[in-house]
Amino acid sequence: MMNDKKPRRFGRRKVCLFCADNTVKIDYKNPQMLRSFVTERGKMIPSRITGTCAQHQRSLSLAIRRSRMVALMPFAVNE
Amino acid sequence: MALTRSYRDQVNNEREYEMITILAPETTSEDIKVIQRRVLDLMDRKEGRLLALENWGRRRLAYTVRKHRKGIYLYWRFLGHFELVAEIERLMRMIEKVIRYMSILVDANVDPNARPESVTEEQLNQAAAIQSFDVPEHEDRDQRPAETDEDDAGEAEAAGEESEDEDKE
Ligand SMILES: [Zn+2]
Numbered sequence: 001m002m003n004d005k006k007p008r009r010f011g012r013r014k015v016c017l018f019c020a021d022n023t024v025k026i027d028y029k030n031p032q033m034l035r036s037f038v039t040e041r042g043k044m045i046p047s048r049i050t051g052t053c054a055q056h057q058r059s060l061s062l063a064i065r066r067s068r069m070v071a072l073m074p075f076a077v078n079e
Numbered sequence: 080m081a082l083t084r085s086y087r088d089q090v091n092n093e094r095e096y097e098m099i100t101i102l103a104p105e106t107t108s109e110d111i112k113v114i115q116r117r118v119l120d121l122m123d124r125k126e127g128r129l130l131a132l133e134n135w136g137r138r139r140l141a142y143t144v145r146k147h148r149k150g151i152y153l154y155w156r157f158l159g160h161f162e163l164v165a166e167i168e169r170l171m172r173m174i175e176k177v178i179r180y181m182s183i184l185v186d187a188n189v190d191p192n193a194r195p196e197s198v199t200e201e202q203l204n205q206a207a208a209i210q211s212f213d214v215p216e217h218e219d220r221d222q223r224p225a226e227t228d229e230d231d232a233g234e235a236e237a238a239g240e241e242s243e244d245e246d247k248e
Contacts, residue, residue: 070099070101
């Protein structure tokens with residue numbers, strides 16, 4: 001987390017987090033990180049809100065699906 | 080599941096996989112040793128090699144799996160050909176203590192010499208020695224009531240190994 005940012009998790013970012021910092025790895029084994037990209041109810045947040053580029057959004061969505069498969073993350077709760 | 084070998088496979092190269100298995104929370108060290116032995120036997124016969132095995136402890140599951148709210152996570156990394164994964168998945172379906180498994184292709188074309196490591200006796204023992212600690216995984220958030228059992232979805236994806244290949248490209 002950057003210090004100059006409010007602790008809001010879903011602030012509108014201009015650039016993709018993963019393009020900006022290539023040390024941040026998208027890994028289904030790291031649910032703590034992936035949690036920033038799903039809502040309270042476990043639904044994936046659209047890239048237009050998180051600012052994630054299309055390519056990284058695809059890897060994110062794959063990682064989240066895998067993470068759910070091994071019960072590291074919950075499936076989305078239907079409204 | 081179609082046992083197709085990709086044309087991309089180099090003759091002497093192998094595929095690198097990782098697999099997560101979730102065991103029922105009451106699984107004993109002895110059970111885990113038996114599972115290890117069966118997997119290692121299979122790898123011997125199918126010319127695969129177990130690179131690493133980790134036990135991530137008994138964790139709270141994000142949702143109930145076969146009525147279990149906790150499970151013991153084992154993380155495997157191995158080399159082999161596609162046939163081996165199919166065999167390992169078949170074995171996992173047969174072992175009652177395994178409540179969920181997922182294997183993932185990490186690299187479709189690995190020179191085995193570039194992965195000289197092999198699981199050690201110590202790693203195997205560590206992976207079998209558990210039970211004493213619980214990992215408080217989801218305590219900060221997921222306090223909502225248990226969700227429906229997603230077993231079917233899990234098995235479908237776990238069996239869909241070939242679709243993982245496409246995602247890699
Ligand atoms: Zn990006």
